Amino acid sequence: MEEISILIGGKAGDGTRQAGHVIASLLNRIGYRIFFYDDYPSLIRGGHNFSIVRASEKRIGAHKNTVDIIIALDQNTVENHKNRLNADGIILYDSKKVEAQGLGIDFMDIVKEFGGKPIMRNTAAIGALAGILNLEWSVLERDIKGSIGKEVELNLQIARHAYDRIETPLKPLQKLDQKPLPLVTGNEAIALGAVKAGLNMYIAYPMTPASAILHYLAEHENELGVVTVHPESEIGVALMALGSAYAGARTMVGTSGGGFALMTEALSLAGQSEIPMVIAECQRAGPSTGVPTYTMQADLNFVINAGHGEFLRVVLAPGDAEEAFYTAGLALNLAWKYQIPTFVLSDKHVSESIFSFEFDLDRVKPENGLLWDGRGEYKRYLDTESGISPLAFPGNPDAIVKVTSYEHDENGITTEEPGQIARMQKKRLRKRKALADELNKYDTVNIYGNPESKTALLCWGSTKGACIEVAEMLDLKVVKPLMLEPLPVEPLKKALSGVEKIIDVEVNATGQLAKLVAGQGFCIDDMILRLDARPFTVDDLLGNVKEVLS
């Protein structure tokens, strides 16, 4: 199989991420499928940032520890990553700043020759890389024109000069007969999936790794027909979202664990008032501030259990950009159909990684909730057989719409009468039946690898990509619930029937999915847990699984 991995590293501010994007785009354009991993500490200048672009003939959802090419814009890149280099790998480095074995080019010298700025060292590096890979100049030219907004001519001159400096293409890369695909991060996919399902408003307070949803929607507000709002706090965000949904706007909020902690009083209010609420919770390593720019799957228990009192919710966990798109749309539709809170539970590794995106967009479309037909007197909390009360919105000339955080009668007037209280508690929880019937129609548990294997890797969310590749190498089965609340017990039973050994794979310290599944009577034989806030790479996980199997 044709594939290549390229690591580019430097200090924060060197522009290595942007350069990585251009490299990903180049390889996409010659037919490769991409996975892009971005590793950066929580700072703006200095430190050490690196990105890994992995390109393959087939779809991939994870990166590897080992790489074929390292592009070093600083010495740290060489020191930190030289052990990753494959036996026939190359280090392409900035010879003025870095000492290494490999191919040294004075990038700054080229930049200076054309009167460019230090940040344009990236352009020189990309030009040299294109030469090493034996790419056609026209491909590179098109990408530079498309991705660099300012001083295009200057960048082209610098890239061309570096490109021409490479006399022998040391790692020629075959062009593939596949169409390029959109390169999309998990966060962008969440945004687009929600828009496809009819999003009107997105409200969020900045918090890594969820901020990019806000940035992306704010940037594309007009094209996407969405209003974005950045309020004073996550408390303000969540309560504003309930206000806008009450008024009839399909609304989503986004945050990470710390911000979601502040939203829990609003979550409980959504439960009591039956106002649709959609929350994208992009996890990072906790507890508390934790490790802000690194990944963890440790908020599962929190999201499933957050909020005082008892109420329904749906938690969906995407493992790549396609699933992020799909679950965001599904979350919005389910929230409005059942008037409940729904979650897209992502993490840094899905939210900020880039994937080649290929999905039948029409699988996601807006589905309305049950709307009031205008007959008789409107009762916001009409006690129906399904438990779902028809929706009307303020401004309707024939309805008065009263919602409340108190227990209430059918009209939304406060009650403390025992019969009424029990009736309304039952009405709300009765929606579980209709919800379960609908959820049965979806693939809430996905199976990959060899479906006949007696050994299964059990995983959720961002470990998907690594698990699938390892399973394919070792001829194992992968069982991945896409929905975690309500836990799809019957589909899980079906997926795990005939499996003799279950190995749980999670990026957290206690095996939160394993506990949920074990609670349903399944025996988890082994757990492979990662608690260093780094995602599983394919090679890491392969080693871990082999160890467990030996």
Next chain:
Amino acid sequence: MTTPKELGTYAQNTWCPGCGNFGILASIKKALADLENDGLDLNKVAIVSGIGCHAKIADYINVNSFYSIHGRVPPPMTGIKLANPDLTVIGHAGDGDAYGEGIEHLIFSAKRNIDMTFIVHNNRIYGLTTGQFTPTSPSGFKGRSTPKGSPEDPLNPVELMISAGATFVARGYTKNMKQLQSLIKAAINHKGFSFIDVLQPCFTFFNTYDYYNERVYELTEQDHDASDRNLAFVKAREWAYGEGERIPIGLFYQVKKPTYGERLLAGRVPVRLTPGDIRPVLEKHI
């Protein structure tokens, strides 16, 4: 046309006899009925309340309502107004809601100058939790959580709101119903963030009727130029919710400024927006 009486509901009123909240309820109903006569569509009115004695008002008025949680009156109001700018949004909050638990939201509402009306039922006591000091209780106030007297000085919300950017700042008193009604009507008619701090005695836990009756006086257009921000501050400082012998009530400050909705939405109405086609946006990712 709807009469104030028709604006009531079947909910049983559970305020204490003599409660200042009755004056606010009667004033808002009268104001709404009058405004309907002037062309306001009552089906396009949404009121939001917090938690506390004041908040029961959501159950007592027969219009659209969002009975929120403690401290969180402005955020649902903001969400409603942004989602559908055609709605007239009126908030009722207690002094614990507005100046304690949810003060960040109040300050930001004023800072943004969002077009809505915010009425604080300021009894300077937590009534529903049976008598603790609030952010506007006088220094030394002996409540159930401060038996030796409050160790804090009170906040001056009128001064705070003028500083924060509110474009309509007033103080009312529940005994002066006529003035209160006209302040509420003016506040609703004002395009921008309208704030009214209403002095509302709590008959059970902090009876301030005599105190207010001896000290209040009405600000009139002749004596006070409400367009002058500096003069507004001077008047606001005349009584600091404890110190001061004369308590001005009426309009302190009013100015016209662009609203948050005008600036953020630029004519868009989220509840009527059609989502755009994502395909051309996705194309840019290739």
